[in-house]
Amino acid sequence: MTFRYDFAPTPFGDALAVFSDVGIVRFDLSESADPSVPWLLENISRRLGAIPEPDPGAAAELTLLLDDYFDGTPVAFHEQIDLDWRLAEGFSRTALQTICSIAWGETLSYGEVAALAGHPGAARAVGTACRLTPFSIIVPVHRVVRSDGSAGQYGAHPERKTFLLDLEARR
Structure with a gap:
């Protein structure tokens, strides 16, 4: 199982998105510039038993859904992207x-x-x-x-x- 991460823009800042081969495994509103992000990635790595690798563009589909959501379009994320419930x-x-x-x-x-x-x-x-x-x-x-x-x-x-x-x- 491989894990990768990217950041997706939100009105609260660029949020951390971690993906597995199954789907998104973590979406956290900690901003990319937040000093707690390295700690958060370390914590996620311990829980997953693997170190997520940076993967710019991995959150592209999620970003489009977030854009729609924050523009006021009803989005049922769980119906549009695969969720990995392991955490x-x-x-x-x-x-x-x-x-x-x-x-x-x-x-x-x-x-x-x-x-x-x-x-x-x-x-x-x-x-x-x-x-x-x-x-x-x-x-x-x-x-x-x-x-x-x-x-x-x-x-x-x-x-x-x-x-x-x-x-x-x-x-």
Whole structure:
């Protein structure tokens, strides 16, 4: 199995995209100029058991989808590109796959996702899955909100979650 990486432009900066022979294995909004990117690549290498090689152009198809998405076109990434789920296991993977079914512009609460994923009462576990997703934006964890309807967090950048929810609400 070979792994490669590239960067894809987003309104938040050039995001890291790691690919396997199966599909995209990680999409992280850490910017290419972010000093944490070498650490992130090292962490991904440990988890994959291989060092991803730079591959300029590997994210070309993803970049086109991201351009459409940020232009306001509904994009179901999971239906358009292959996902390699190897970095998501157990209930986290189930929760993230359930989140893929949330339509553009719609939201569900953490508890609603837990129930749909077959584990009512596991809202906190859904929150953890969202926080640790290997697929920022691609799996629309930004569409999972608090039970009171408020946005909640999005890693260390809740303003990004608000941006994404507002983008989808405008359509």
